[in-house]
Amino acid sequence: MSEKFVGTPRKVSTHVNQNEDLIFEKSSPGKKGYRLAELDVPAVDAASLLGEQTRQDLGVMPELSEIEIVRHFTRLSTWNYAIDLGMYPLGSCTMKYNGRINELVARLEGLAEAHPYQPEELSQGALGIMKLLSDCLIEITGMDAITLQPAAGAHGEFTGILLAKAYHTANGNPRKKILIPDSAHGTNPATAAVCGYDIANLKSNARGMVDLEALAKAVDEDVAALMLTNPSTIGVFEEDIHKIADILHAKGALLYMDGANMNALCGKTRPGDFGADVMHLNLHKTFSTPHGGGGPGSGPVACKKILEPFLPTPVVVERENGLLGLEYNRPQTVGRVRAWYGNFGMFIRALAYILANGPDGLRQTTEDAVLNANYLRAKLKHLFDLPFDAPSMHEVVFSDKRQTKNGVKTGDMGKRLIDYGFHAYTVSFPLVVPGAMMIEPTESESKEELDLLVDALEQIAKEADENPELVKTAPHTTRLQRLDETTAARKPVLRWKAPAAATPLTPESAAKEW
């Protein structure tokens, strides 16, 4: 390992891991990983019941014993980096610790086995969780009402913009445009488009913030809303947030707040107080439900009173008899955005997190997240270019400007961090910063782990000067080296096929091979 480093990584050493083929390649006919319970009713002949609809064969579905299955997925798991192994300095992603009690309570029988259509009077506990979580999130955001139905952040954005559209439509004109700053996450413009709006881009000012003059010029009676991430994707609080809200409101437009960065505000300030009309929350970011390799998420949408009539159905209500219920009769609703009530299992975990914290814990959590980001900023600013000097909240954005002289780019240094035992930071986002290196430590990192990251980045910066090739070809210590993403996209292979079934490739079919 030593020849692979200019310095000495403090966090890692080499470690054997197991090879493992695809599950289909390990399968053998006749092996079983299950035994069904004794059938206590008469067996039936499928063909006589289903006729020509009967399935004959299940193709290449695997056949393995239980031990092989456990080893297969355990071996795969060891090829993953994870929060449980160490820090993810991924800006805007908020990779924080996922409390294990959350997993336990989400699996309690009454909650895990509750059917969404069982009678309300037999669902009071489940509804109680939704009600308490709703109340907590309304208080945390300073809003008046909420829906928990959206399944993820982007789905929440969709719901929130539909609320704005329904509001404007009820006032006689749905309006045409959504304003989106150039620093926004890609889901914002994609959402506005799905909602049938045109997108008007808003250029950030020299400090990376909303340019009030440009905003005032851009806002007219055609603008439905501004979608604003606050703190912004460069980790900066929009100091003029109330002026932004005033400019919008003066023209009847709404302020949509993308709550992806709510973990910088929780317990310290409330979007409802500073002028946001509607916002989504990512329970898998701020409220610690696990990312699980890409999901499930949950994207509740909180809003002001003026938007409440338009919330998706159903909403949780308290009935006159004191029981909780689901209200479907809402004439002005935007409609349903997902079957049933949303990702209920995530509500349980988020509420468990809120309870474990309480008001003091949530505030301390936010303070520590901001403390960590600023500590990294202080420790790293001598190494990397800082394109915006506005004060950082929960994340800090550097750029690779000083390293590019040797051809080392942000993506290379991100890959190199892997060799030092970390996940990469967020690479090349936000788009307003060329060569962005976006670092968000979250509150979950100790000073020791932060110092290890600083140490690793110091060594990488040194390597970029002294041995740029080493960085440009990183990672060197992983199971696999850099993967050929170009060929993956040009000749997509998106599923496994049994070798015997493969047809010989002709030049023509090779181009279309998948």
Next chain:
Amino acid sequence: MRYLPKSPTDRIEMLEAIGVPSIDSLFESVPAEFRLTRDLNIPRQHSESEVLDRFKAFAANVASGELAEAQTATQYASFLGAGAYRHYRPVVIDSLVQRGEFLTSYTPYQPEIAQGTLQATFEFQTMICELTGMEIANASMYDGSTGCAEAVMMAVRVTGRSGAVVARSVHPEYREVLHTTVQHQGIPVTEVAFDTTTGRVDLNALEATITEDTACVLIQSPNFFGTIEDVAALAEIAHKKGALLIVSIAEALSLGIVKPPVEADIVSLEAQSFGVAVGFGGPYCGVLACKEKFLRQMPGRLCGETKDSNGKRGFVLTLSTREQHIRREKATSNICTNQALVSLMVTIYLTVYGKQGLKELAEQNLAKAEYLRSSLERSGAKKLFSGPSFNEFAVVLPATAEATNAKLLEKQIIGGLSLAKWYPELGEGASLWCATELTTKAQIDAAAEGVR
């Protein structure tokens, strides 16, 4: 706070390193008038045992539908399905998905340290293709309802046509989500009736409804009434007029014994039955599968095989130029986060049961449903539709569904789902009943007795 790894000294040292006197200095960019100077009005900080107690109390206040020899107050026999199916979940699923390397990892954008998630996703995509008879599958959608809406928007992009025809026998909540979603794309949705004898899509009505502007026909099979559709016949009608056929499948286990919809162009599968808890409606696992030629219009993440710089096989997220983080407002969808961990549960489940088990399990479901049908019919209920069904079917009860269910609840039985709310024309006695491998003969006998 037990999740925070800082000593008071750490905090002081870090503030010194930053060069500010106090933590509040770091929040000065928040205008003073908006700084919260009080505690949030939420429950106080709980110990771990208190959190557990609180949720145990919530859980005790929900009927679980779980089987027990001696039933407790919260344990009910349940005959509900309708898009959320209770099947046995092998123990290895939860023990494997709770490994921190799966549970607490991020979206695999750095493939060198995410091969576990990526290979499992590739296996998932392969299994979904194999089960549905499609050529490609994505890495998951939120659920079956949003999957249908995405499939319709995809069909509009593929065909360049504007309208959608949707069978009324598609899950009512899926249709609601579809209406909410596609209206903002200017996609008109026309509903088509079911044959009141067979419970299947009325083929003549369908033929008459499709126009030259119809991008797709969306059906569900088994449909909301549990009836298995004649997918081949539906495909023929749709294709004859140049429309795509989208098949929504809400009961994924049906694929163990029911012919896959190979004639479809796009399949929107809800894979909840494959090892995912009923969980009061979510999280579940939607997934889209389709013919390969529609690849570029597929929404959501795709995992593909490739090689590393040493020639070793590996996997990456690919074709991301379809997605919002590259294409922004021109993306195929705004979806970002999907249901990755749930798709892993599905993959493990499908591996445990595999080629033989899925078939045997599906046969058991068929047997239980058949026993339920004959038992209910002996009690005076009548199967509503003549079309073949899997583990769920609609009946007309001798009394109203509401009265019957009230009577059954006294015996700790949650009866079938009343259909009157969505299909008033079927009458007050119409009710949708489901039996899975977990439904016991004793429960069925007791329910049939109560229906009488």
